[in-house]
Amino acid sequence: MIIRQLSTLIIRKYPQIMIMGVAALLLSASLPAQNGTPKMVPETRKSDTVHDYHGTKVADPYSWLEDDNSAETKAWVEAQNKVTFGYLESIPERGKIQKRLTELWNYEKFGVPFEEGGRYFYSRNNGLQNQSVLYWSDSLASDPKVLIDPNSMSKDGTVALAGVSVSKDGKYIAYGIAEAGSDWNRWKIREVATGKDLGDELKWIKFSSAAWDKQNRGFYYGRYPEPKAGQDLTQSNYFQEVYFHRIGTPQVEDVLVWKDTENKDWRASAAQTDDGRFLIVTIGKGTDDKYRLLFKDLYKRDARPPEHFLGNFDADYSFIDNEGPFFYFRTNKDAPRGKVIAVDVFHPDPANWKTIVPEADETLEGVSLLADKLIAQYLKDAHSQVKLFSLDGNNLGEVRFPGLGTAAGFGGRRKDKETFYSFTTFTSPATIYRYDVARGKSELHKQPKLAFNPGDYVTEQVFYTSKDGTKIPMFLSYKKGMKKDGATPTYLYGYGGFNISLTPSFSPANLAWMESGGLFALANLRGGGEYGEAWHQAGTKLSKQNVFDDFIGAAEWLIKNGYTKTEKLAIGGGSNGGLLVGACITQRPELYGAALPAVGVMDMLRFHKFTIGWAWIDDYGSSDHPEQFKALKAFSPLHNLKPGTKYPATMVTTADHDDRVVPAHSFKFAAALQSAHAGEKPTLIRIETKAGHGAGKPTSKMIEEAADKWAFLVKTLGLTWK
Numbered sequence: 001m002i003i004r005q006l007s008t009l010i011i012r013k014y015p016q017i018m019i020m021g022v023a024a025l026l027l028s029a030s031l032p033a034q035n036g037t038p039k040m041v042p043e044t045r046k047s048d049t050v051h052d053y054h055g056t057k058v059a060d061p062y063s064w065l066e067d068d069n070s071a072e073t074k075a076w077v078e079a080q081n082k083v084t085f086g087y088l089e090s091i092p093e094r095g096k097i098q099k100r101l102t103e104l105w106n107y108e109k110f111g112v113p114f115e116e117g118g119r120y121f122y123s124r125n126n127g128l129q130n131q132s133v134l135y136w137s138d139s140l141a142s143d144p145k146v147l148i149d150p151n152s153m154s155k156d157g158t159v160a161l162a163g164v165s166v167s168k169d170g171k172y173i174a175y176g177i178a179e180a181g182s183d184w185n186r187w188k189i190r191e192v193a194t195g196k197d198l199g200d201e202l203k204w205i206k207f208s209s210a211a212w213d214k215q216n217r218g219f220y221y222g223r224y225p226e227p228k229a230g231q232d233l234t235q236s237n238y239f240q241e242v243y244f245h246r247i248g249t250p251q252v253e254d255v256l257v258w259k260d261t262e263n264k265d266w267r268a269s270a271a272q273t274d275d276g277r278f279l280i281v282t283i284g285k286g287t288d289d290k291y292r293l294l295f296k297d298l299y300k301r302d303a304r305p306p307e308h309f310l311g312n313f314d315a316d317y318s319f320i321d322n323e324g325p326f327f328y329f330r331t332n333k334d335a336p337r338g339k340v341i342a343v344d345v346f347h348p349d350p351a352n353w354k355t356i357v358p359e360a361d362e363t364l365e366g367v368s369l370l371a372d373k374l375i376a377q378y379l380k381d382a383h384s385q386v387k388l389f390s391l392d393g394n395n396l397g398e399v400r401f402p403g404l405g406t407a408a409g410f411g412g413r414r415k416d417k418e419t420f421y422s423f424t425t426f427t428s429p430a431t432i433y434r435y436d437v438a439r440g441k442s443e444l445h446k447q448p449k450l451a452f453n454p455g456d457y458v459t460e461q462v463f464y465t466s467k468d469g470t471k472i473p474m475f476l477s478y479k480k481g482m483k484k485d486g487a488t489p490t491y492l493y494g495y496g497g498f499n500i501s502l503t504p505s506f507s508p509a510n511l512a513w514m515e516s517g518g519l520f521a522l523a524n525l526r527g528g529g530e531y532g533e534a535w536h537q538a539g540t541k542l543s544k545q546n547v548f549d550d551f552i553g554a555a556e557w558l559i560k561n562g563y564t565k566t567e568k569l570a571i572g573g574g575s576n577g578g579l580l581v582g583a584c585i586t587q588r589p590e591l592y593g594a595a596l597p598a599v600g601v602m603d604m605l606r607f608h609k610f611t612i613g614w615a616w617i618d619d620y621g622s623s624d625h626p627e628q629f630k631a632l633k634a635f636s637p638l639h640n641l642k643p644g645t646k647y648p649a650t651m652v653t654t655a656d657h658d659d660r661v662v663p664a665h666s667f668k669f670a671a672a673l674q675s676a677h678a679g680e681k682p683t684l685i686r687i688e689t690k691a692g693h694g695a696g697k698p699t700s701k702m703i704e705e706a707a708d709k710w711a712f713l714v715k716t717l718g719l720t721w722k
Helices: 022-027 072-087 094-105 508-515 531-539 543-559 577-586 613-620 624-633 664-676 699-717
Strands: 052-053 058-060 115-117 118-123 133-137 145-148 159-166 172-179 185-191 196-205 217-225 242-245 254-260 265-272 278-285 292-299 307-310 318-321 326-332 339-344 354-357 363-370 373-380 385-389 395-399 406-409 418-424 431-436 440-447 457-465 471-479 490-493 517-524 570-572 594-598 649-655 684-686
Touching: 022 508, 022 699, 052 339, 058 292, 058 624, 072 292, 072 684, 072 699, 094 699, 118 159, 145 172, 145 265, 145 354, 196 217, 217 265, 217 457, 242 265, 254 292, 278 318, 292 318, 318 363, 326 363, 339 363, 354 373, 354 418, 385 406, 457 543, 471 508, 508 517, 508 699, 517 543, 543 570, 543 624, 570 699, 577 594, 577 624, 594 699, 649 664, 649 699, 664 684
Parallel strands: 490 517, 490 570, 570 594, 594 649, 649 684
Antiparallel strands: 052 058, 115 118, 118 133, 133 145, 159 172, 172 185, 185 196, 217 242, 242 254, 265 278, 278 292, 292 307, 318 326, 326 339, 339 354, 363 373, 373 385, 385 395, 406 418, 418 431, 431 440, 457 471, 471 517
């Protein structure tokens, strides 16, 4: 494979800002408390801002909250957090919940190892470290050495590794640093043997890896133009360019590899094939996995730029490996669930393509080439299935797993005889296995020691029917002995977008919920990638309502089949899942007892105006388009709150450094919800500081947030925390 990276793990009170005059004014406008619930939320000022969409006037009274640097917005944040944390601190069970979460979180966590240049690299967290530490060793049997410890880079754990890439000789590692949760990364280079950084530092990098060249001279990466002062967390990101950085040189001397001055939304990545002969540039736009590929034969020493040879944003073309000019790709071209093809780079006409592994009933997620075998990772009803094939497509069997779970890893190069993978379930953390490709045998490599017994819990998969008759899968996880008496506290989680599949994964927070007698339900909604591109497209643009219907159908099924009832049902989701929750409580507010929308896309008419929001048009459509505007306005959470409605207890969560889904989405939605809400249930917003969209969040902050989430549900759903 061209690029291999080590994944890193995906605040409380707002700093005291000396603008007490404004904060006091906001607080003085609070409403009286009712029945002990926190109706003492600040009354948010409304402006007279109105936007014109194709002749339709749409009010935007909280538009001033889009300016995250204004004194008034900062005062609003401080006032909201004062109310929210005052409420949370009044919940007696909160401390007990946080204590148990800390105990459950405190287990050794390992990343999937990989080998480069004869050295092994992997991440490890001793249990409660804020960030995982990167280690290396000369062999699997030798003692590991610390290579990068992000915990030493900040006192509060808010500096995280955003990506790593090791040179092919194992001598150097390029690594990205993310601060306070921002998507902006700084990349540096460290010598592996000495653990010392070189002087290289690269800035204004976002959504990019580092791909070393065959000669280990440097690496390819993508960067954006430097944003205007003070707008780095909100300004739209356009015109990404690809550069080659040579070790030991300043960033200003980096060599431009690719740019496009006409198509501002095109983005690209570049890498050499493992044999060093070809440079491949993969160009995408938006968030659809549809690409345009360029290549350059590096054996021809000329100054010509890479030339187009495959795709025109019509399908996914994921490079696997090559044998000279014959390239292997995973693609969904004329195969919505994926297949493997071979393409002659010098004769790339589709008529010359050769299908190696045809489309199957399962969804093909990824393919690697090891020991001259294709290792194909599939999703079968949203859980992992891994098959092996010869290079001529013969089926060589499967990798066996212990139940319904998720396998990840299987990285390496064509001649490697071993690889590593992790396997996890809803009730068991990731266990690491070494896989002997030639013998087809797995052996245990690393297994965590736990403060609970996974055997006390069960996971089942059910299928229910959505509004239009579509069959939707859903996982149910709970403690053995749960009674189907219609009174089980239930947390229903979903996402449904961007071709992202939700598969079984372990969460100490969810385990604590189950341990206390709760049911965790995960619905695999349309819009995701569980059943291929057709499933994805069925939940996009003018079909986005399918996603909300699927989620509403899951809630109705759980109630109808005796698992829970409205008064005990909470729904949650983050990012696109935050949109999901927001849309569902505006469409069916009476169906749920509580809602936890996190970092959600709530203003569907203006999302494309900020940072990388323009890229989501592929999934959502755009208010700039008349027909799509009507569809967006019909489900936009911000625009469908109705005054005088009793909404479920809601705690919106966001973070001040979220530069992917800017916090203005949550700010405006929370303000509008508080204004419209006629019930006595709390409608709060919890705003983290020095945190972003979620990646790299310190362990301590994750525990605090999970404790606050469960404490909120205990209080608002009237639960007993066991």
